[in-house]
Amino acid sequence: MSTMAQFFSNNYRHFNAASLVDASKAYVDHLKSGKKMMITLAGAMSTAELGVSLAEMIRQDKVQIISCTGANLEEDIMNLIAYNHYKRIPNYRDLSPEEEEELLAQGFNRVTDTCIPEETAFRKLQKYLFEEWSNAAKAGERLFPHEFLYRILRREDFAKEFETDAKNSWMMAACEKNLPIIVPGWEDSTTANIFASYCLTGELEPSLVKNGIEYMMFLAKWYPENCGDSGIGFFQIGGGIAGDFPICVVPMLNQDMEDDVPLWSYFCQISDSTTSYGSYSGAVPNEKITWGKLSSKTPRFIIESDATIVAPLVFHYVLEN
Incomplete structure (x- = not known):
């Protein structure tokens, strides 16, 4: 018995702990049966350094496609190039509004207990993004947001910017595998805001970056090519658009495309x-049956807990089994 399996067996027997074990075992069974898995990332999972475990999941082919917010897409790379300049605020719950303003004045943007440095993270990445956007515009190319970041990650000069081990970057692992990534609502991200500013000045055109409809069109082709006769698994971290957008491809194909x-x-x-x-994030899995996303026979699990604690446990169990 693996280390994680023994730990789970001895300690996680009831309630949410038991759901975690059941979901982990079913994840392993799903992969062993030859089926593929999608992982979706909401929240601030990249700033929470989920890449420490997710990168290895990607390297070991435990996930075949990812859907994430624009923030998770960019923040994994910002962590990679500005790691030494991040500031942790253990007492973040006690901060006054005036102390929050002081952090802003110092060039820090806070995500829970972690402050992202403006200059060494956002602005450093911006320089490379603008170069890649400009090069693509001159070449008459249009790319998805993640494809522009893949190009940056493959640059030798960008590798010199790394401040932490790239093995812990899930984006680097995805880039090395050329893993397909779906980024719905990319417009709601810092890099997209930066892109919009260049469009406003007339330096770039909005059509340069492929949009959400084109992501759905890509997914609508990818799913039938990879689902076989049994379908693909869906492992959702958090809620929101990162999960709701890609899960809809199945009813869209069956109902709208017939x-x-x-x-x-x-x-x-x-x-x-x-x-x-009334909310997507808080809806129980059974509700998805009525929308043509899951069936009554689909293995369904919900783990009501903090993803920063639970996801690495699931991933390590899957990696060991």
Whole structure:
């Protein structure tokens, strides 16, 4: 018995702990049956350094496609190039509004207990992004947001900017595998705001970066090519658009395109959202059956806990089994 399996068996027997074990075992069974898995990232998982475990999942082919917010896409790389300049605020709950303003004046943007440095993270990445955007514009190319970042990660001069071990960057691992990434709502991210500023000045055109509809069109081709007869698994961290956007490709193909593709064949969500039938993040998995996303036979799990604690445990179990 592996180390994680023994730990789970001895300690995680009931309630959310048991759900974690059941979901982890089903993840392993899903992969062993030859099916593929999508992982979706909401929240600030990159700033939480989920890449420490997710990068190895990618390297060992435990995930075949990722959907994430624009923030998670960029923040993994910013962590890579500005690691030594981040500031941790253990007592973040006690900060006054005046102390928050002081952090801003010092060039720090806070995400819970972690402050991202403006100059060494955002502005350093901006320099390389503008070069790649400009080069693509001159060449008449249009790319997805993640493809521009892949180009940057493959540059030798960019590698000189690294301040921490690239093995802990899930974006670097994804780049090395050329893993497909879906980034719905990329416009709601710092790099997209920067891109918009160049469009406003007339230096770039909005059409340079492929949009969300084109991401759905890509996914609509990728899913039938990779789902086989049994469908693809869906491991959702958090809620929001990172999960809601890609899961809709199946009902879209079956209902709008009138194709016949299998439903998602595994579903797990890690969420600390209050159960609610009015929100996506707080909806129980059964609700997805009525939308043509899951079936009554799909293995379904919800782990009501903090993803920064739970996701690495699941990943390590999968990696050991």
